[in-house]
Amino acid sequence: MKRRDLIRRIGEAARDRGLVWEMLRQGADHEVWSLGGHRITIPRHREVAERTARGVLKAFEDELGTRWWET
Numbered sequence: 001m002k003r004r005d006l007i008r009r010i011g012e013a014a015r016d017r018g019l020v021w022e023m024l025r026q027g028a029d030h031e032v033w034s035l036g037g038h039r040i041t042i043p044r045h046r047e048v049a050e051r052t053a054r055g056v057l058k059a060f061e062d063e064l065g066t067r068w069w070e071t
Contacts, residue, residue, distance in 0.1 A: 001053040003046060010035065010057070013064050036063045 014021035014035055024032045030041045040059050043052065057069040 001048050001050060003042065003044070003048050006042065006048055006053050006056060007033070009069065010060065010064075013060075013068055017064060019063060035060055038063060 010033075011021045019036055021033065021035050024034050024039065026032075026044070028044075030043055032039055032041055034040075038060065040056055042048070042056060048056075061068065
């Protein structure tokens, strides 16, 4: 999955639910993002491995709902 698509997908879901999705800081190889009170590190590569992307999406189930990315 492309990194920008992953970030956009989470951002749209957060906006639909009235949550704040923001980047906290950038490193050389990763960015740290926050949704609600939950923080996640996303690699700064053009392509994010499918397993990594799935893990990032799954990490926000508490905030966005169970299997939210499938709807």
